[in-house]
Amino acid sequence: MENGELRKILEVKNLSVSYGKKVAIKNVNFSLKEQELLGFIGADGAGKSSTLHAIAGVLSFEGEIVYKNYVYHSPKEAEKIKYEISLMPQGLGLVLYDFLSVKEHFDFFRDLRGLKKDKEYENRLLKMAGLYEFQNRLAGNLSGGMRQKLSLILSLLPRPKLLILDEPTTGVDPISRAELWNIVNEMREDGMSAIISTAYMSEANKMDKLMLFDEGEIIASGTSEELIESIKDYTYEGEIENNKCFSFNNRTYSLKPLNLKKASPTLEGIFFVNALKKGKKPIVINVPEKDIEIPEIIVNAKCLTKKFGEFIADNCIDLKLKKSEILGLLGANGAGKTTFIKMLLGLYPIDEGELYLLGKRIRSYEDRLTLKSKIGYVSQKFSLYKDLSIKENLEYFAKMHSLSVGETKRKIEEFARMFEFEEYLNAFPKEVPLGINQRFSLAAALLHEPVVLFLDEPTSGVDTVARSAFWRLLRKLKENTGISILITTHYMNEAEYCDRVAVLKRGVKIVDDEVKNLHKKYPRLDFEEIFLQIYKENQ
Amino acid sequence: MKMSAILKKEFLVFFRNAGLVIFILYAFTLDIYIAGKGIKVTPRNVSIGYVNEADNLIVNKIISSFHKPQFKQPKMFLNEKALKNAIYNRKIIVGIVFDKQFVNNLISKKQAKLQVLIDSTAAAQAEVTLIYLQNILMKFENNLNLPAKINIIKLFNPNSNTKWFMSLSELMSNITMLGLVLIAVVFVREKENGTWDIMLLMPVRGSLIIFSKILSQVLILMAGITISVGLIVFGVFNTPINGNLLDFYLISFLFSFAIGGIALVIAAVSKTILEVGHLTIVIMLPLIFLSGAWTPLSAMNPFIQYLSYLSPLRYYIQATQDIFFRGSGFFDLLPYFFAELFMAMVLFYIGYKKIGKLF
Numbered sequence A: 001m002e003n004g005e006l007r008k009i010l011e012v013k014n015l016s017v018s019y020g021k022k023v024a025i026k027n028v029n030f031s032l033k034e035q036e037l038l039g040f041i042g043a044d045g046a047g048k049s050s051t052l053h054a055i056a057g058v059l060s061f062e063g064e065i066v067y068k069n070y071v072y073h074s075p076k077e078a079e080k081i082k083y084e085i086s087l088m089p090q091g092l093g094l095v096l097y098d099f100l101s102v103k104e105h106f107d108f109f110r111d112l113r114g115l116k117k118d119k120e121y122e123n124r125l126l127k128m129a130g131l132y133e134f135q136n137r138l139a140g141n142l143s144g145g146m147r148q149k150l151s152l153i154l155s156l157l158p159r160p161k162l163l164i165l166d167e168p169t170t171g172v173d174p175i176s177r178a179e180l181w182n183i184v185n186e187m188r189e190d191g192m193s194a195i196i197s198t199a200y201m202s203e204a205n206k207m208d209k210l211m212l213f214d215e216g217e218i219i220a221s222g223t224s225e226e227l228i229e230s231i232k233d234y235t236y237e238g239e240i241e242n243n244k245c246f247s248f249n250n251r252t253y254s255l256k257p258l259n260l261k262k263a264s265p266t267l268e269g270i271f272f273v274n275a276l277k278k279g280k281k282p283i284v285i286n287v288p289e290k291d292i293e294i295p296e297i298i299v300n301a302k303c304l305t306k307k308f309g310e311f312i313a314d315n316c317i318d319l320k321l322k323k324s325e326i327l328g329l330l331g332a333n334g335a336g337k338t339t340f341i342k343m344l345l346g347l348y349p350i351d352e353g354e355l356y357l358l359g360k361r362i363r364s365y366e367d368r369l370t371l372k373s374k375i376g377y378v379s380q381k382f383s384l385y386k387d388l389s390i391k392e393n394l395e396y397f398a399k400m401h402s403l404s405v406g407e408t409k410r411k412i413e414e415f416a417r418m419f420e421f422e423e424y425l426n427a428f429p430k431e432v433p434l435g436i437n438q439r440f441s442l443a444a445a446l447l448h449e450p451v452v453l454f455l456d457e458p459t460s461g462v463d464t465v466a467r468s469a470f471w472r473l474l475r476k477l478k479e480n481t482g483i484s485i486l487i488t489t490h491y492m493n494e495a496e497y498c499d500r501v502a503v504l505k506r507g508v509k510i511v512d513d514e515v516k517n518l519h520k521k522y523p524r525l526d527f528e529e530i531f532l533q534i535y536k537e538n539q
Numbered sequence B: 001m002k003m004s005a006i007l008k009k010e011f012l013v014f015f016r017n018a019g020l021v022i023f024i025l026y027a028f029t030l031d032i033y034i035a036g037k038g039i040k041v042t043p044r045n046v047s048i049g050y051v052n053e054a055d056n057l058i059v060n061k062i063i064s065s066f067h068k069p070q071f072k073q074p075k076m077f078l079n080e081k082a083l084k085n086a087i088y089n090r091k092i093i094v095g096i097v098f099d100k101q102f103v104n105n106l107i108s109k110k111q112a113k114l115q116v117l118i119d120s121t122a123a124a125q126a127e128v129t130l131i132y133l134q135n136i137l138m139k140f141e142n143n144l145n146l147p148a149k150i151n152i153i154k155l156f157n158p159n160s161n162t163k164w165f166m167s168l169s170e171l172m173s174n175i176t177m178l179g180l181v182l183i184a185v186v187f188v189r190e191k192e193n194g195t196w197d198i199m200l201l202m203p204v205r206g207s208l209i210i211f212s213k214i215l216s217q218v219l220i221l222m223a224g225i226t227i228s229v230g231l232i233v234f235g236v237f238n239t240p241i242n243g244n245l246l247d248f249y250l251i252s253f254l255f256s257f258a259i260g261g262i263a264l265v266i267a268a269v270s271k272t273i274l275e276v277g278h279l280t281i282v283i284m285l286p287l288i289f290l291s292g293a294w295t296p297l298s299a300m301n302p303f304i305q306y307l308s309y310l311s312p313l314r315y316y317i318q319a320t321q322d323i324f325f326r327g328s329g330f331f332d333l334l335p336y337f338f339a340e341l342f343m344a345m346v347l348f349y350i351g352y353k354k355i356g357k358l359f
């Protein structure tokens, strides 16, 4: 290539995918050059995954795809080029086998792909994922984020020419996310191209080019600067309550001029502006005020410890959750967040320490039984019945909590409107995008009006607009009903919505402070930077 | 209310698994039909008893031709009544009566008659034994040129219909297998799909969850049994029923819970549905073997006969045969009901303790 012009390696022409009657994507066209990083962004269910799967040759489609000079129209025709393409589907380690260890996964995938062993490269991948020390652990015993990272490095193992990643960093901590980009960048220098869908706008910023998907079409494309530029007229500083504009992460978006200071736009804003342009309004969240009898201290954990054999997952953790408080539990993958929540819930036996829930010392099964109806839980792993439709799932949970038929119906309608999933009510969980499934899990956890919520990464894989609605809901719930919320997240910006955060590192609590105090302590840093700083200080 | 929610959920899950539904329909219909039509069994260790009123050498000669491995050492009885009793109590399967005239008739070259009593609930065994008997007697006829005629009296399953016997046996083996699999799978599916934790956090006692889940599958089994009995046992094979069908349902219901107890143990130790499959096979074979479904109990080694008291399937099979072929009434069946109830309680207790640890 004499003039430095890079070769086009992928061309997608009039690509359409439909599932039965539902059209997932229609007439999508784009191309990809060698070494190029292409980012897909868009709301849940906008068609990103379908496009990625069609290109990877695992989904039937209409239209034509040209890879280098090879033309294919179906998964069958794509067989010939599959060895150059690597796809990582979305979801927490779906391609993993629970009863194989990390190391065995490497052996298995190497054999499957007919690869030669490259010790150095493999170790590098393992270290990047923070799995180097855990090579003998069974995949089933890894934390959610560790599973995600394992699937990710397995997809990098064959050093593909074209890498296709579907939300690879969902549930991955900021430290590993940074390291992942180093690896992708390096592989790119060796000539790899990649298409990556992501919900993290800080990652989207690193792509050469972005495509914004909306309802099965690409409605905007360009560099992130170009996209950001397009919304600068609509971005204001601060957050306000107004049903004609969206507010999130200290920005407000409005099509009509507002009497507010303009702010520098961020990529995130593009979703809100797009929603506004389509005539969408932020959902009115209506949580009736209620006075429930709630004790002052909801959770009081004293030196809780959990061991798995020799390994100490949680090491003497003290934690208090007060009435009407949102407490963010932060920490890298495998730090022990899920394990801690499971101890609170009684899903793991407590090895050492004392636990008081709602003022009651918890020692036995009986102690917990009466409390179950006061607790709501969203687990990190997918947790709906896949053979029941969304509606049937919700009805089942409602009945188990003794809600009447009328009440159930009213609640389901209310949540469907609030979380915008009315159209999916009769679908089955696996037909629905991940982010939308998360909303059902949350609805299921809220149906019985608990006084405390344990939310384990409820926003992972959920699109920006929905996350903003979600957090508004949590705040409203807290303010109007006084419930307490313990939540984990890897979106560090969401920590801003918490009253207090506790940070775990390798099973030890290293920080427990109010968010505003942390801002005082680390001025001028955003929360992701604060988090990285805290982690660095506590080696 | 909560129980109905669990039942509804389990039924929905069951019916949405087309593969499972089809397999179960197959096991309750076509498979029973094929079994009824098919299999031939060669006799092994068949127990024989005889009454020798003739007291003649020829009789001893005939009796000595029944030997191992097909037959056990024949037992002598004093009179026909004792012989019948022994058959009724399943001590022996085939009884031969040589009456006083037998030898006389033989010698005077009139037609000699031989009475054979057969427990035809073990129809396959009995039928093949008869053929043997006929062959043995034929040899004597040829050698001695003596005419002899066998007069067969079939007890309990008067038409000695292999179809009836085999189809019912197969039905019971299938109920055993499906009971184990279905009940274990309702639990293990929650483990496999990652919904186990959610189940634990429901504000109900573990016992209610366990019981409702089992009940849902027992009801599915009962529906399967109804289809099978209606369509194949009565419909195709025209099997007569001399007792009360309700008694059959009662014993089936008790049996399902006994099997449910074993299934709970399987569910407690399995992490995947595949493991359930393996364990089911490992456990099912001895259960069926010890029950007398394949070989009549009286044809077994005495030690194994004792062991067979531990198989809940034993009581189920015997009660079922009694209900269908002997026309035993409710009170005659009480020992079976109690035995099955006892097995169900013991096994259920063990299973419940085992799975209860996971709650």
Ligand SMILES: Nc1ncnc2c1ncn2[C@@H]1O[C@H](COP(=O)(O)OP(=O)(O)OP(=O)(O)O)[C@@H](O)[C@H]1O
Pocket (backbone or CB within 6 Å): A137, A141, A142, A143, A144, A145, A146, A171, A308, A311, A313, A331, A332, A333, A334, A335, A336, A337, A338, A339, A340, A380
């Ligand atoms: N059953 C188990 N056996 C052995 N180790 C386990 C088991 N469950 C969890 N662990 C280990 O305990 C550690 C903490 O896991 P945990 O799931 O609590 O992490 P986490 O903070 O929730 O991480 P993530 O952000 O990835 O969800 C991990 O190293 C994990 O591999």
Ligand SMILES: [Mg+2]
Pocket (backbone or CB within 6 Å): A143, A144, A145, A337, A338, A339, A380, A456
């Ligand atoms: Mg976790």
